[in-house]
Amino acid sequence: MATNLENLLAASDGTQSYALLDGASIPNLYSRLEALDVPFTSLLNGWSSAAFLRVAPFIAEIDPDSPRLEKLIDDAIPVGGMVWFCSTQPIDRIRSRLFKFYYWRKGKNHVYARIADAMYFSSLLRIANGDQLRMLGAIAHRVIIPRNNQFDVFVFDNETGHFVPPQQATEEVS
Incomplete structure (x- = not known):
């Protein structure tokens, strides 16, 4: 039986992948990312990156050979704490x-959205306007959202400007 990491890599079509990880859902995320020895960065910057370190969302480059990556992914999926990008x-x-x-x-006034939460991101793909979807499509040609014991895969369709299931895409960017 394939692992979650193997399934995500297979759904990635061999392109570079990144995980958007939710520090509010995954305990000790920052220290776990440091132990992976892969490039990662917080979505926050300035003073807020230090102030909210324990709950901040992070983007991590995926290295399939990283020995601790599989455990992190297995911990993130059940709590809805990860969105996978191919870019x-x-x-x-x-x-x-x-x-x-x-x-x-x-x-x-300002607010921080739970963008790294799988359910939130799935909803964002449904309600975002065309400009917002094109902005996402410019950085990710494929998005994989682990939810409800399955992987929801979406590709950015250049013709329609929306993220759609792969079988509905008219042209996938590679």
Whole structure:
């Protein structure tokens, strides 16, 4: 039987993958990411990256040979604490785009959205407008959302400007 990591890698079609991980759902996420010895970054920056270190979302580059990665993924999936991205973009560009969906500001007020939560991200794909979807499509041509004991796979369809199941895509970016 294939592991969650093997299934995610198979669904990735061999492209570079990144995990968006929810620090609010996964205990000790920061220290676990440090132990993976892979590039990772917080969606937060400045003082908030230190202040909210224990609950911040992080993006980690996937290295299938990292011995601790499988355990982290197995811990993240049941709590809905991960969204998987396939992208040809560098991690800093992915972070910059995702931050626009994570931090919302109006005047002096602001709010942080639970973008790394699988259910939240799945809902975001359904309610986002065309510009927002194109912004996501520019950094991720494939998104895999582990939910309800299955992997929901979406590819960005350049023709429609939406994320759709692979069988509905008219052209998948590689």
